[in-house]
Amino acid sequence: MSVTPGIAKDFLREVEAADRIYIGTHLNPDGDAIGSALAVALFLDALGRPNEVLCNDLPPYNLRFLPSVDRVRLAPEGPASLAILVDLDSSSRLGKIRPFVETCPRMIVIDHHVPHEAPGDLRIVDTASPATAAILYDLFKASLAEITPDIATCLLAGIITDTGSFRFSNTTPHSLTISADLLARGGNIVRIGEEVFQKKQLPAVRLLGRCIAKMKLALGDRLAWSALSHRDFEESGATEEHTEGLANELLSVDTVQVAALIREPLPGKVRASLRSRGDFDVASVARQFGGGGHKNAAGCTFDTSLEEAERALVSALESCLASS
Ligand code: 5GP
Ligand code: MN
Numbered sequence: 001m002s003v004t005p006g007i008a009k010d011f012l013r014e015v016e017a018a019d020r021i022y023i024g025t026h027l028n029p030d031g032d033a034i035g036s037a038l039a040v041a042l043f044l045d046a047l048g049r050p051n052e053v054l055c056n057d058l059p060p061y062n063l064r065f066l067p068s069v070d071r072v073r074l075a076p077e078g079p080a081s082l083a084i085l086v087d088l089d090s091s092s093r094l095g096k097i098r099p100f101v102e103t104c105p106r107m108i109v110i111d112h113h114v115p116h117e118a119p120g121d122l123r124i125v126d127t128a129s130p131a132t133a134a135i136l137y138d139l140f141k142a143s144l145a146e147i148t149p150d151i152a153t154c155l156l157a158g159i160i161t162d163t164g165s166f167r168f169s170n171t172t173p174h175s176l177t178i179s180a181d182l183l184a185r186g187g188n189i190v191r192i193g194e195e196v197f198q199k200k201q202l203p204a205v206r207l208l209g210r211c212i213a214k215m216k217l218a219l220g221d222r223l224a225w226s227a228l229s230h231r232d233f234e235e236s237g238a239t240e241e242h243t244e245g246l247a248n249e250l251l252s253v254d255t256v257q258v259a260a261l262i263r264e265p266l267p268g269k270v271r272a273s274l275r276s277r278g279d280f281d282v283a284s285v286a287r288q289f290g291g292g293g294h295k296n297a298a299g300c301t302f303d304t305s306l307e308e309a310e311r312a313l314v315s316a317l318e319s320c321l322a323s324s
Pocket of ligand 1: 028089090093113116272274290292294297298299301
């Protein structure tokens with residue numbers, strides 16, 4: 001267990017001293033980001049602490065079933081004296097909510113990424129944890145909070161998405177044990193499975209078709225990438241949120257060890273998602289371009305054209321992969 005009773009006590013002290021609390025998470029939020037943020041909101045409700053959930057983006061389609069998901073806002077309605085930031089490794093990933101968060105005199109960070117910077121008056125960071133939601137489970141337990149069915153669904157959604165449904169190497173005996181407890185407490189695993197993994201909007205399927213059709217390979221088919229133009233997005237009726245999972249589709253080719261999806265969802269806004277199998281560390285490549293992430297899943301943003309981003313990124317991946 002990564003959370004000691006002492007840390008839980010410090011956490012509760014901060015929460016009890018605050019009149020209003022912002023809960024913030026990273027832009028382009030995933031299941032761990034939104035699940036963790038909503039779980040904290042429900043936990044604070046039970047303690048009678050007024051709170052607001054803030055994110056640069058509204059939750060994507062496949063997370064809109066989560067309990068209390070309508071509470072996620074792009075901007076706050078009132079001031080707060082404490083910010084609790086979940087699943088966040090770098091303040092820059094707050095996006096447009098950063099100025100609101102920075103008005104708070106106190107800040108708590110709860111995260112499982114390798115940190116970029118170390119903001120926060122209290123930091124509950126465990127890089128060995130598979131998901132921020134798993135750290136929250138330990139924190140709520142250590143705080144003697146009741147884990148309601150809604151909190152259980154939010155936490156389970158975070159653990160299931162970040163472990164790829166218990167398939168990734170971050171799946172630990174502890175994550176399975178706590179997931180069993182979350183299921184026993186009413187976490188709706190069937191709904192999570194259906195909404196997160198079994199449903200896609202039509203633009204996402206159209207974009208997937210283009211991603212596969214445009215796939216390129218190098219280094220004896222060990223490297224795969226696809227570059228999607230703004231036109232691909234327009235013609236598919238797709239937006240950034242429909243890129244979820246595309247890089248993993250490229251990685252699913254049996255010879256491929258490293259995959260990259262480079263795209264321009266809005267004119268001039270170029271982003272890349274990197275995925276790898278085994279030991280190849282894509283976060284180190286993402287960092288070369290000012291991004292970051294985990295060993296097997298990372299991302300970065302470019303301020304160049306799509307073609308230049310593709311050239312620069314593929315060349316960096318090729319040199320790393322050729323020497324590995
Ligand atoms: P995705 O490709 O799904 O957008 O991101 C994969 C992982 O890489 C995320 O879990 C996130 O931690 C990280 N990541 C993606 N983009 C960035 C970025 O621009 N900066 C940093 N620091 N991490 C990123
Ligand atoms: Mn996470």
